[in-house]
Structure formats: structure tokens, C-alpha cells
Amino acid sequence: MKKFVNDPRQFVAEMLKGVALANPDTLRYVPEYNLIMRADAPRADKVSVIQGSGSGHEPAHVMIVGKGMLDAACPGDVFAAPPMDYVLETSKLLATPKGVLHLINNYTGDRMAFDMGKEMAEAEGVQIKTVLVDDDVAVADSTFTIGRRGVAGNFFVIKVVGAAAEAGADIDELVRLGDKVNSVTRTMGMALTSCTPPAKGSPLFELGDDEMEIGVGIHGEPGRRREKLANADTIIDELLEAVVTDLPYERGDDVALMINGLGGTPIGELYLLYGRAHEQLEARGIHVRRNYVGEYCTSLDMAGASLTLVKLDDEIVKGLAAPAEIAIRTF
Amino acid sequence: MKKFVNDPRQFVAEMLKGVALANPDTLRYVPEYNLIMRADAPRADKVSVIQGSGSGHEPAHVMIVGKGMLDAACPGDVFAAPPMDYVLETSKLLATPKGVLHLINNYTGDRMAFDMGKEMAEAEGVQIKTVLVDDDVAVADSTFTIGRRGVAGNFFVIKVVGAAAEAGADIDELVRLGDKVNSVTRTMGMALTSCTPPAKGSPLFELGDDEMEIGVGIHGEPGRRREKLANADTIIDELLEAVVTDLPYERGDDVALMINGLGGTPIGELYLLYGRAHEQLEARGIHVRRNYVGEYCTSLDMAGASLTLVKLDDEIVKGLAAPAEIAIRTF
Numbered sequence: 001m002k003k004f005v006n007d008p009r010q011f012v013a014e015m016l017k018g019v020a021l022a023n024p025d026t027l028r029y030v031p032e033y034n035l036i037m038r039a040d041a042p043r044a045d046k047v048s049v050i051q052g053s054g055s056g057h058e059p060a061h062v063m064i065v066g067k068g069m070l071d072a073a074c075p076g077d078v079f080a081a082p083p084m085d086y087v088l089e090t091s092k093l094l095a096t097p098k099g100v101l102h103l104i105n106n107y108t109g110d111r112m113a114f115d116m117g118k119e120m121a122e123a124e125g126v127q128i129k130t131v132l133v134d135d136d137v138a139v140a141d142s143t144f145t146i147g148r149r150g151v152a153g154n155f156f157v158i159k160v161v162g163a164a165a166e167a168g169a170d171i172d173e174l175v176r177l178g179d180k181v182n183s184v185t186r187t188m189g190m191a192l193t194s195c196t197p198p199a200k201g202s203p204l205f206e207l208g209d210d211e212m213e214i215g216v217g218i219h220g221e222p223g224r225r226r227e228k229l230a231n232a233d234t235i236i237d238e239l240l241e242a243v244v245t246d247l248p249y250e251r252g253d254d255v256a257l258m259i260n261g262l263g264g265t266p267i268g269e270l271y272l273l274y275g276r277a278h279e280q281l282e283a284r285g286i287h288v289r290r291n292y293v294g295e296y297c298t299s300l301d302m303a304g305a306s307l308t309l310v311k312l313d314d315e316i317v318k319g320l321a322a323p324a325e326i327a328i329r330t331f
Numbered sequence: 332m333k334k335f336v337n338d339p340r341q342f343v344a345e346m347l348k349g350v351a352l353a354n355p356d357t358l359r360y361v362p363e364y365n366l367i368m369r370a371d372a373p374r375a376d377k378v379s380v381i382q383g384s385g386s387g388h389e390p391a392h393v394m395i396v397g398k399g400m401l402d403a404a405c406p407g408d409v410f411a412a413p414p415m416d417y418v419l420e421t422s423k424l425l426a427t428p429k430g431v432l433h434l435i436n437n438y439t440g441d442r443m444a445f446d447m448g449k450e451m452a453e454a455e456g457v458q459i460k461t462v463l464v465d466d467d468v469a470v471a472d473s474t475f476t477i478g479r480r481g482v483a484g485n486f487f488v489i490k491v492v493g494a495a496a497e498a499g500a501d502i503d504e505l506v507r508l509g510d511k512v513n514s515v516t517r518t519m520g521m522a523l524t525s526c527t528p529p530a531k532g533s534p535l536f537e538l539g540d541d542e543m544e545i546g547v548g549i550h551g552e553p554g555r556r557r558e559k560l561a562n563a564d565t566i567i568d569e570l571l572e573a574v575v576t577d578l579p580y581e582r583g584d585d586v587a588l589m590i591n592g593l594g595g596t597p598i599g600e601l602y603l604l605y606g607r608a609h610e611q612l613e614a615r616g617i618h619v620r621r622n623y624v625g626e627y628c629t630s631l632d633m634a635g636a637s638l639t640l641v642k643l644d645d646e647i648v649k650g651l652a653a654p655a656e657i658a659i660r661t662f
Contacts, residue, residue, distance in 0.1 A: 002524050002560070002634050003600060003634075004523075004563040004567075004596065004600040004601075004604055004636065005562065005563055005600070005603070006562045006563050006564050011599075011603065014563075014603045014606055014607075015599045015602045015603045015606070017606040018603050018604070018606030018607075018624070019606075020606075021606050021609045022602065022605055022606075022622045022624055055599070056597075056599065058598050058602070063598065063602075192333040192334070192335075209333075229333070231336065231337045232335040232336055232337050232345075235335065236335075263597040264595045264597070264632065264634075265335065265632070266389065266594040266595070266631055266632050267390060267394065267629075268342075268346045268386070268387065268389040268631075269334060269336070269346075270335075270349075271346045271347075271349035271353065271389075271394075272336070272337075272345045272346045273335055273349070274349040274352065274353055275345055275346070275348040275352050275353075276345075278349070279352070291353045292660075293353055293659070294659060295598065298597055298598075300597055301595065301596070301597050301634065303333055303334075303595075305335065328624070
């Protein structure tokens with residue numbers, strides 16, 4: 001296993017410790033619940049926005065806790081939903097008079113943990129509402145999901161909801177906004193390689209040297225089909241066609257375009273994909289008004305990428321353009 | 332070859348096209364010279380700061396062109412110095428009454444190209460000065476270098492010099508600042524895996540499943556030695572010891588700490604390394620005042636990392652803290 005790891009069972013804890021040490025003034029780390037939270041949360045004047053999900057998708061979600069983004073993230077182990085008590089304790093710790101919003105990517109394990117955590121926290125007086133993200137067009141149901149999976153499009157829901165929460169919006173308004181962004185966001189991804197969970201020590205699934213998986217899930221779940229490796233343009237055109245025709249996005253639409261790396265793909269390759277996707281969208285009369293190229297929601301060290309489109313309107317653009325401060329400060 | 336690529340000979344051009352399409356308002360792309368430049372450059376009121384270097388190290392350098400950073404980058408092909416005429420034409424295009432500063436990572440090919448380009452541009456009336464970066468402590472000379480190699484520490488030189496150039500500093504002041512930052516910056520890296528240049532289509536060098544290369548160069552050059560794979564703490568402790576004892580960094584020093592990913596390593600693993608390095612520095616009485624975790628100078632898809640320290644003073648902190656706007660906008 002070619003990874004930076006000590007005891008694989010401590011992988012998540014050691015990663016979270018690093019995140020906390022890198023952000024002593026802005027974040028607080030509660031090891032008992034894998035909890036990374038804003039140091040200034042909870043704030044009585046705003047709804048707390050929290051995410052759980054499994055680890056292994058960084059920077060989602062522990063590294064996008066910050067002003068204008070998430071108030072807290074309490075991930076489970078690698079590719080595992082958080083235990084229900086993480087959700088409960090996080091919800092209690094983050095409780096404010098304006099309530100707590102759970103953002104949940106649509107996986108059965110996450111939904112169970114959040115549903116149970118919500119019920120128990122509500123019994124202790126915490127007001128909670130939920131937004132579910134299910135942007136992945138690849139498959140109708142999947143290994144870990146009834147309905148569509150939530151993947152990189154989650155970022156846009158967090159960004160817009162986070163900005164509105166920062167501005168003082170109430171919880172019903174945040175639910176409306178989150179549902180709206182999710183409803184105009186579509187993603188599809190593909191894998192060039194498998195990925196290796198630290199505790200497993202070997203690739204999660206096998207993929208031949210001349211094969212790729214189109215529509216792969218972010219936990220290595222099967223996608224639409226396994227194909228012979230193709231060139232970059234062929235791959236991105238296939239992802240784009242699947243995404244564009246799903247909503248559908250139409251001539252005259254303004255969109256945000258995200259090319260998301262899955263963890264093992266260099267940013268140079270992502271920009272190569274971006275160039276092709278941008279040109280193909282413009283050729284369809286769909287205008288790219290905002291772009292996002294880099295790693296947003298990964299699958300450990302998987303080489304691969306996903307493409308996300310968001311249909312823009314003034315309200316969504318306002319949220320995307322609002323300032324945000326996160327744990328990852330590159331420059 | 333598991334990469335997003337079409338014709339390997341067009342890899343760099345297609346990547347640069349993507350960078351340009353993603354930044355239509357702020358960058359200008361001149362395909363003839365692989366040139367990415369600020370749309371508002373040259374500006375008569377500032378020195379233009381430019382870098383060349385090979386491609387394959389992204390985000391260095393084409394993706395860190397922007398306000399408060401580089402004014403332009405004109406990279407060569409993957410892992411190849413830019414042709415001399417790229418340097419010449421870039422220097423002429425970026426010429427201002429205050430001059431042009433060449434930032435060069437210390438590789439023989441880059442130095443030759445920049446020396447010749449400088450001489451020819453000077454003959455055409457462009458004022459040019461040079462800052463050389465050689466922060467890599469791994470080896471005294473190497474495959475492509477007389478003297479130490481320039482690697483990820485280059486970022487800090489660009490950031491501080493770029494901030495001062497933006498504020499109107501003259502060229503001699505920028506040379507002083509650049510040399511100063513370089514003189515207090517030290518880096519060492521290591522590889523878990525090799526990397527695959529698109530045009531080669533296979534790994535650049537062989538590294539066994541149970542091996543790692545300590546002190547590797549960013550073009551896969553040999554480092555200090557090849558060893559059996561070790562755990563994360565052992566690896567980071569070895570990098571830290573080599574870097575700390577080189578300057579040396581001493582008890583009571585304030586430093587910036589960078590954990591730089593080499594292209595194929597997920598950010599979660601980088602934060603795990605960061606946590607250990609931070610704790611070990613504090614145990615030595617060396618205080619981490621600023622941190623940088625992510626990809627700054629990569630080697631295509633190589634799994635691996637480097638550690639950089641910068642000894643801080645008020646002048647350097649001011650430059651590092653100054654605002655900057657670059658092609659990569661993550662959130």
C-alpha cells in the first residue's frame with residue numbers, strides 16, 4: 001500500500017488532528033465524534049449547517065468547514081457513515097435558537113445515521129431540518145443507495161446554503177435554497193483506477209490496465225459500464241452528454257461547470273478536461289459563467305474525474321460569489 | 332497509461348487552453364510561446380515577474396499567474412525547460428519601464444534558456460534581473476543541476492516578490508527580497524511512486540511495491556537513497572530532520588511549514604503528515620506561524636510529498652499575508 005499512513009485504524013483521527021493543528025484560530029476539533037467545527041459556532045444569530053458523510057472524500061467535508069460554508073462536519077471512518085451518536089452530539093453542540101440544518105448526501109447509511117440522530121436531538125429540544133443531495137445521474141439506485149447518489153454537486157448546495165446562513169436566513173429559507181440548488185445540479189464521474197482504503201491495504205475493486213469505469217461512485221461503486229480506456233475528449237464528451245441531457249440543460253442556459261478530481265489525478269489533466277467541456281458546452285449554446293477545477297469530493301487516491309453542471313440564476317450566483325473562508329488556504 | 336490525454340504531443344497546449352478558458356477576464360494565452368500572462372500586464376507602474384520551468388509541476392507556474400503573484404509563465408513541454416525564444420518573447424511582451432524579473436528554479440536547462448533569452452532581450456532594450464531558487468537540500472548536484480535544485484520553496488519566493496512588485500517595489504528591491512526568501516527556505520521531498528509523462532506513456536523510473544525514494548527530485552531524479560517503505564511518521568521525521576538541520580532552523584524560530592503533494596497523493600494524507608510535522612517542530616521549540624498544505628509544485632501523477640520550511644520575519648510575513656488572485660479559485 002503506497003500511502004502515508006501509520007496505524008490504518010488511526011488514519012482519520014490523525015488526518016483530523018492535522019486539520020485542527022493547521023487551523024488553531026478558526027476550528028475546534030472534538031476527537032470523540034470526529035468533529036471539526038467552527039471555533040465561533042454555535043452562533044445564536046444563525047442556523048448551524050452540518051454535514052457528516054464518510055471520510056476519504058476530502059476536502060469534503062472537514063476541510064470546508066468555515067465562514068460561509070459548513071459550521072461543522074462529523075465524518076465516519078473511511079467510506080463509512082458517521083455513527084448515529086456523532087450526529088446526535090454534533091447537533092446538540094451546534095444547536096442554536098435558529099436551528100440546525102443537516103445536509104446529507106443520499107446514501108442509505110448516512111440517511112439512517114442522520115435520521116436517528118435527528119430524532120434523538122429533537123427529543124432534546126434541538127430544531128433540525130434536512131436537505132438531501134442526489135446529483136449523480138449515473139445510476140438510478142446503487143450499491144449503497146436507494147435513489148441517486150450524492151456526489152460532488154454537494155459543494156454547490158453547501159456554498160449557497162452556507163452563504164445564506166451566514167447572512168442570517170432562517171431554516172425554512174435554507175431548506176428551500178438547498179433543495180433548489182440540488183434540483184438544478186447534475187454530476188457524472190468516471191474512474192481510471194481503483195482506490196485503496198488504508199484499512200484494507202489493497203485496491204477496493206479491480207480495474208484492468210486498459211479499462212475504465214464510466215459512472216463510478218465515490219466509494220468505487222459500479223457505474224453504468226466498464227469500457228476500454230478512451231482518450232480525454234471521448235471521456236469528457238460522454239460525461240457531458242449524460243449530464244446535459246438529464247436535467248436537461250438547454251441552449252441559452254447559464255451554468256457553473258465543475259471538473260472535480262477524484263484524488264489521484266493531477267490538476268493539469270483536470271484543466272485539459274475543462275477546456276474540452278467548456279468548448280462543447282458553448283457549442284451547444286450553454287454558457288459557462290462560473291468554473292470550478294480541482295478537488296472538491298474525492299475517492300481517496302482514485303485517478304478519475306467527475307463533471308458537474310449547475311443551472312444558474314441570480315439567487316444561486318449570489319450565493320456562489322459570496323465570500324467564504326475554509327480550512328484549506330492555498331495561497 | 333491511465334491519464335486524461337488525447338495526442339500526448341498536445342498535452343501542454345490543451346492544458347493551457349483549459350487554463351485560459353477558465354480565466355477569460357484575467358488571463359491572456361499566447362499559444363506560440365506556451366505563455367499565460369495577466370490580461371492587465373505589462374503595467375508601466377510595476378516590474379513584471381515571470382517564471383518558465385517545465386510543465387508537469389502544476390499549479391506551478393501557469394496556474395499561479397495573477398495579481399500579487401506571477402505576471403506570466405512560459406513553460407516548456409513536460410519536464411523540459413522552455414525554449415530560449417519563449418523567454419525572449421515573453422520578456423519583450425512583459426517589458427515595462429521598471430523592468431522584468433526572471434525567477435528561475437536552478438536547473439541547467441532552465442538557466443541556459445533564461446540566460447540566453449535575457450541576453451537577447453537586453454539587446455532589444457529590456458531591463459532584466461534574475462533570482463535563482465535552490466531550496467532542495469536533498470543533493471548537492473543532481474541529474475539536471477549544478478548545485479541544489481529549485482523545488483516547492485519557489486512558491487514562497489513568488490509570493491513575497493509578487494506582493495512587493497504589486498506594491499510598486501523597484502527591481503533591485505525585488506532581487507533583494509527574492510534572494511532573502513530563498514536564503515531562509517529549505518525543502519526535501521520523497522516519492523512513494525514514479526510518475527508517467529504523457530509522451531512517454533510509461534513510468535519515468537521504476538520503484539518497487541515495497542520501496543520509496545527519499546530526496547527525490549520533481550522530475551523523478553534520484554534522491555539520497557532508496558529505502559523500504561516506512562510509515563508516515565518515520566517518513567516525515569526524516570524529511571524534517573534533513574530540512575531543520577540544514578539551515579539550521581533553531582529553537583525560538585518562527586516558520587512557515589508547507590506540506591506539498593506531488594500530484595497523486597490525496598489531501599487527507601497530506602494533512603496527516605502536516606499534523607506530525609507541526610507537533611515535531613513545536614517539540615523542537617520551532618513555532619509554526621503559517622501553514623500551507625496541498626499541491627504547489629507537483630511531478631505529474633507522482634504519489635509523494637515534500638516538506639518546506641521558511642524562517643519568518645516581519646518582512647516575509649507581510650509578503651505572505653498580502654492578497655493574491657490566481658487562476659485556481661477553489662471556493
